[in-house]
Amino acid sequence: MSIAASTSPATPQMTPEEAVRRIAQAREMLLTEVHKVIIGQEEMLEQMLICIFARGHCLTIGVPGLAKTLTISTLSQALHLKFSRIQFTPDLMPSDITGTEIIDQDPTTGKRTFRFVRGPIFSNIVLADEINRTPPKTQAALLQAMQEYEVTSAGQTHKLELPFFVMATQNPIEQEGTYPLPEAQLDRFMFLIELDYPAEDEEVAIARTTTGEPPPELDHVLTAAEIIDYQNLVRRVPVPDHIYHFAARLVRKTRPKGDAAPEWLKPLVSWGAGPRAVQNLILGAKARAALSGSYMVRLEDVEAVAAPVLTHRIITTFAAQAEGIDAKQIVGRLVKETVAEQA
Numbered sequence: 001m002s003i004a005a006s007t008s009p010a011t012p013q014m015t016p017e018e019a020v021r022r023i024a025q026a027r028e029m030l031l032t033e034v035h036k037v038i039i040g041q042e043e044m045l046e047q048m049l050i051c052i053f054a055r056g057h058c059l060t061i062g063v064p065g066l067a068k069t070l071t072i073s074t075l076s077q078a079l080h081l082k083f084s085r086i087q088f089t090p091d092l093m094p095s096d097i098t099g100t101e102i103i104d105q106d107p108t109t110g111k112r113t114f115r116f117v118r119g120p121i122f123s124n125i126v127l128a129d130e131i132n133r134t135p136p137k138t139q140a141a142l143l144q145a146m147q148e149y150e151v152t153s154a155g156q157t158h159k160l161e162l163p164f165f166v167m168a169t170q171n172p173i174e175q176e177g178t179y180p181l182p183e184a185q186l187d188r189f190m191f192l193i194e195l196d197y198p199a200e201d202e203e204v205a206i207a208r209t210t211t212g213e214p215p216p217e218l219d220h221v222l223t224a225a226e227i228i229d230y231q232n233l234v235r236r237v238p239v240p241d242h243i244y245h246f247a248a249r250l251v252r253k254t255r256p257k258g259d260a261a262p263e264w265l266k267p268l269v270s271w272g273a274g275p276r277a278v279q280n281l282i283l284g285a286k287a288r289a290a291l292s293g294s295y296m297v298r299l300e301d302v303e304a305v306a307a308p309v310l311t312h313r314i315i316t317t318f319a320a321q322a323e324g325i326d327a328k329q330i331v332g333r334l335v336k337e338t339v340a341e342q343a
Contacts, residue, residue, distance in 0.1 A: 024293035056190025081124035
């Protein structure tokens with residue numbers, strides 16, 4: 001059952017504030033459906049929804065058993081979208097992701113022609129499971145799809161069906177035999193979502209729900225067309241000038257060779273975030289504002305998305321690693337300092 005009647009996208013007669021309220025209502029109904037299966041993981045769900053409505057992709061890092069795969073498949077059911085899972089392994093080839101050309105022979109004329117068989121990338125939501133277990137050549141097969149929403153094979157370009165969202169997962173343990181993602185590919189991910197173990201009461205609830213009856217069927221909350229309309233609406237959420245300057249100043253501070261970088265950061269960071277980080281800060285803040293029912297981006301929206309946007313774009317030095325300082329801690333300090341300056 002779609003909620004189009006109650007949360008339809010903006011119409012010419014609808015004010016911007018009313019349209020944003022529809023997005024917030026859709027968010028509540030989505031979370032209600034997903035929580036029929038998923039216990040806890042509020043932060044992960046919120047950040048995934050921000051990525052989807054901002055047309056971004058996310059990389060999720062967490063130990064096995066934290067419902068990364070189940071969450072994204074459950075979300076795709078509630079969104080009534082096509083879902084595919086790609087298990088990344090060392091022998092996975094690029095054509096296993098994008099698709100391949102095969103030869104068809106006409107039984108009447110005997111004429112042979114090439115036909116493109118689409119791979120699992122041709123879905124609305126793609127789960128790239130344990131993406132760092134495959135070599136860079138295969139990892140790179142996702143780059144064009146994530147950035148341009150199309151796939152090129154044998155000189156032919158094939159458009160992907162929108163909306164299109166990639167969720168990649170990584171296991172922080174068992175690093176033997178893995179291939180770290182290059183910075184160019186990490187930069188394609190809007191968010192890095194880091195998961196921790198659930199609280200005790202959540203683990204008890206998980207045990208109760210997963211050892212009894214099978215999970216319930218979910219209602220379809222939003223269709224693909226409705227999601228695209230909402231994504232377009234998010235792009236139109238206004239941003240005050242001082243928010244743009246705040247986002248740019250925050251990102252520029254992450255670059256150790258730049259004039260804006262504080263002195264304490266320079267020995268800790270070898271490479272900072274690029275211009276795409278500023279874009280993602282603004283888009284993430286727009287989506288967060290809309291999902292919370294606000295038709296105006298506030299400073300707190302940028303603060304909330306700063307860590308998932310910037311953490312994977314900052315490369316720390318050996319000195320930082322020796323001191324036990326990670327990129328997330330650096331981002332947290334930069335945000336506090338930049339907010340203080342803004343005040």
